[in-house]
Amino acid sequence: MKLLSAPKGWSQILMTPPTTPWSALRAALAAGGASTAQTLIEAGLRGRGGGGFLTGEKWRTTASSEADRRYAVANAYESDPAVFANRLLLEKNALGVVEGLAIAALSVGAREALIGIRAEYSDAIRALEAVIASAERDGILGASVLGSGRELLIRVVPLQGSSMIGEETVLLKALAGKRGQPEQTPPYPSTVGYLGKPTAVNNVATLAAVPWILAHGAAAFKQIGDPTEPGTVLVQVGGAVANAGVLEVPTGTPLAEIVAVAGGSAKGTAIKALLVGGSSGGFIPAQLLASTPYSGAGLAAVGAHIGSGALLALDGSVSIPELAAMLTRWCADEACGKTIPCRIGTRRLAEIGQRFVDGLAGPADGERLQALAADVADSALCAHERLTPSPLLTGMRYFKQEFYPTSVAQSSGAVAGRSK
Numbered sequence: 009m010k011l012l013s014a015p016k017g018w019s020q021i022l023m024t025p026p027t028t029p030w031s032a033l034r035a036a037l038a039a040g041g042a043s044t045a046q047t048l049i050e051a052g053l054r055g056r057g058g059g060g061f062l063t064g065e066k067w068r069t070t071a072s073s074e075a076d077r078r079y080a081v082a083n084a085y086e087s088d089p090a091v092f093a094n095r096l097l098l099e100k101n102a103l104g105v106v107e108g109l110a111i112a113a114l115s116v117g118a119r120e121a122l123i124g125i126r127a128e129y130s131d132a133i134r135a136l137e138a139v140i141a142s143a144e145r146d147g148i149l150g151a152s153v154l155g156s157g158r159e160l161l162i163r164v165v166p167l168q169g170s171s172m173i174g175e176e177t178v179l180l181k182a183l184a185g186k187r188g189q190p191e192q193t194p195p196y197p198s199t200v201g202y203l204g205k206p207t208a209v210n211n212v213a214t215l216a217a218v219p220w221i222l223a224h225g226a227a228a229f230k231q232i233g234d235p236t237e238p239g240t241v242l243v244q245v246g247g248a249v250a251n252a253g254v255l256e257v258p259t260g261t262p263l264a265e266i267v268a269v270a271g272g273s274a275k276g277t278a279i280k281a282l283l284v285g286g287s288s289g290g291f292i293p294a295q296l297l298a299s300t301p302y303s304g305a306g307l308a309a310v311g312a313h314i315g316s317g318a319l320l321a322l323d324g325s326v327s328i329p330e331l332a333a334m335l336t337r338w339c340a341d342e343a344c345g346k347t348i349p350c351r352i353g354t355r356r357l358a359e360i361g362q363r364f365v366d367g368l369a370g371p372a373d374g375e376r377l378q379a380l381a382a383d384v385a386d387s388a389l390c391a392h393e394r395l396t397p398s399p400l401l402t403g404m405r406y407f408k409q410e411f412y413p414t415s416v417a418q419s420s421g422a423v424a425g426r427s428k
């Protein structure tokens with residue numbers, strides 16, 4: 009999986025190592041944690057891990073939560089299958105991520121920071137460890153950060169397990185060697201996190217943006233992309249495009265433009281939809297690609313979300329019901345089993361999806377799907393359950409004719425579908 013070259017004019021903040029390494033850390037030390045968090049709030053930096061929370065707010069809450077110890081954690085688990093954007097980022101800009109994490113740690117008052125990373129990301133682990141070791145040798149990190157007298161130890165912790173480890177409360181448990189199941193939030197990790205202490209958890213792409221913001225200023229960052237969710241994001245484009253790979257894209261870029269930069273359709277056949285957001289993402293039909301901006305709000309308006317940053321182009325050879333049912337089954341299999349509505353509800357959703365694939369579904373199944381999806385989303389303990397219905401719901405919304413191929417007999421109340 010390669011980094012695609014971006015068109016002229018697209019800022020490349022995340023994938024480019026800081027030009028003056030550690031100067032942002034020095035500036036953050038001088039400014040103090042409250043001022044650094046305020047700069048990030050003014051810049052409008054939102055988390056790149058899917059939730060889109062304001063990073064500066066998170067750091068402010070962590071710093072102001074009463075405790076004898078605080079932590080900063082980088083989420084480098086990258087849990088969605090076949091997504092590599094964070095791995096590529098770590099291999100290309102480990103320095104920016106470590107500097108961002110060091111700034112996070114000092115800003116929230118932590119003396120220890122951890123990087124929870126997939127154990128199989130061996131090149132990325134080596135790159136991170138090399139940056140940390142060299143910074144400790146040079147007195148940049150360690151017992152006295154840049155001679156300030158403040159201690160900071162950063163540890164890289166390889167992890168293995170289910171996709172749920174990417175969820176922050178599970179990540180924190182995995183780092184502590186505990187069984188990985190999500191916790192009800194609130195309280196958020198910023199008040200009760202690693203080992204029960206206030207913890208700032210950030211995705212690695214979020215952290216990579218921090219040195220750039222401190223070096224260039226909040227106003228410069230706000231000028232990139234959509235001003236309400238500014239900056240750049242990593243998008244992994246795959247499927248039926250000519251050039252699959254990772255792109256660093258200004259927020260708000262129309263989906264059609266992203267597909268065009270990835271070379272358009274591979275075989276010259278029309279792209280009928282994008283699956284945006286990974287395994288629990290939403291299908292967006294071709295006719296909406298030009299008008300849908302790649303941003304949290306833009307995607308939410310059409311039923312999708314940024315999620316893992318994966319964008320899968322689908323041509324006419326792909327059956328939307330089959331793909332939606334397969335993804336729902338995968339999400340049901342990955343559910344940790346802690347809460348019954350998710351454990352049972354996601355499985356029932358997958359079964360309904362399969363009935364459509366097998367041509368056994370009737371009109372009532374469409375209604376059942378909507379009602380169950382609403383129940384599943386409402387009862388969710390964590391976002392895994394809340395997002396699991398997205399492929400089936402958006403598939404049904406935009407590609408109903410594929411779910412009911414025998415020209416919508418549902419209006420007459422008859423059972424629709426292929427006979428087996």
Ligand SMILES: Cc1cc2nc3c(=O)[nH]c(=O)nc-3n(C[C@H](O)[C@H](O)[C@H](O)COP(=O)(O)O)c2cc1C
Nearest residue numbers: 055056057059083086087174175176210211214391
């Ligand atoms: C099922 C599930 C999987 C997730 N996987 C990841 C992941 O692989 N990497 C990540 O950074 N965030 C992931 N998240 C989001 C994290 O819980 C959390 O919001 C994020 O790490 C916070 O960092 P940010 O504010 O910088 O985005 C996942 C969330 C859920 C519900």
Ligand code: SF4
Nearest residue numbers: 345346347350390393
């Ligand atoms: S909602 Fe699903 S994945 Fe989340 S904690 Fe409950 S069972 Fe686990």
